[in-house]
Amino acid sequence: MKIEDIKIRRINESEDYPYDLLFLADPYIEMLNVYLDKQYIYVGESGDSIIAVYALYPIDKDTIEIKNIAVDEQYHNQGIGKKMLTHAESIARQSGYKTIIIGTGNNGFGQLYLYQKQGFEMYDIKPNFFTDNYPEPIWENGIQCKHMVMLRKYL
Ligand code: ACO
Numbered sequence: 001m002k003i004e005d006i007k008i009r010r011i012n013e014s015e016d017y018p019y020d021l022l023f024l025a026d027p028y029i030e031m032l033n034v035y036l037d038k039q040y041i042y043v044g045e046s047g048d049s050i051i052a053v054y055a056l057y058p059i060d061k062d063t064i065e066i067k068n069i070a071v072d073e074q075y076h077n078q079g080i081g082k083k084m085l086t087h088a089e090s091i092a093r094q095s096g097y098k099t100i101i102i103g104t105g106n107n108g109f110g111q112l113y114l115y116q117k118q119g120f121e122m123y124d125i126k127p128n129f130f131t132d133n134y135p136e137p138i139w140e141n142g143i144q145c146k147h148m149v150m151l152r153k154y155l
Pocket of ligand 1: 026067068069070072076102104109110111
């Protein structure tokens with residue numbers, strides 16, 4: 001698989017949401033249902049297979065959030081997440097937004113690395129976001145996911 005061969009497109013109204021991928025970033029359907037809107041879901045395809053997704057969610061006229069970004073586990077660390085992020089930024093910019101934001105758990109070290117490498121900077125923490133809003137404890141990297149770290153990039 002070559003990174004140039006990944007085609008990114010918005011999903012069609014008639015298409016199902018790629019839940020398997022969306023669940024990698026956000027395991028609870030109740031949370032996904034709050035922000036999923038087909039107008040704002042983009043998928044990355046290799047041939048006929050959908051292997052990546054991101055979901056945007058407008059906050060106000062200037063700011064849009066990447067609520068979900070995920071790559072099929074067998075394709076991690078090949079630059080697809082970075083390509084999806086760059087695409088999300090250009091869609092946001094073309095749509096007239098001035099700022100793009102993204103949130104991740106306090107223990108999401110890989111995600112925090114990727115987003116900061118991509119030029120996002122931390123600006124806020126939502127304390128106890130995951131413990132207050134998710135039914136089960138979430139663990140990654142040996143640390144409980146409790147707080148949401150918010151990052152932003154000016155477009
Ligand atoms: N640990 C360490 N480094 C990482 C990790 C990780 N878990 N993930 C990515 N990186 C680094 C890569 O090494 C690479 O570094 P480099 O540029 O120095 O070589 C850089 O980040 C870019 O990596 P990509 O290959 O583009 O990332 P990938 O295609 O693997 O996708 C993603 C990253 C989307 C986070 C993927 O790991 C994934 O789907 N994870 C599960 C779902 C998830 O956690 N999504 C984000 C939740 S937050 C939210 O959705 C708003």
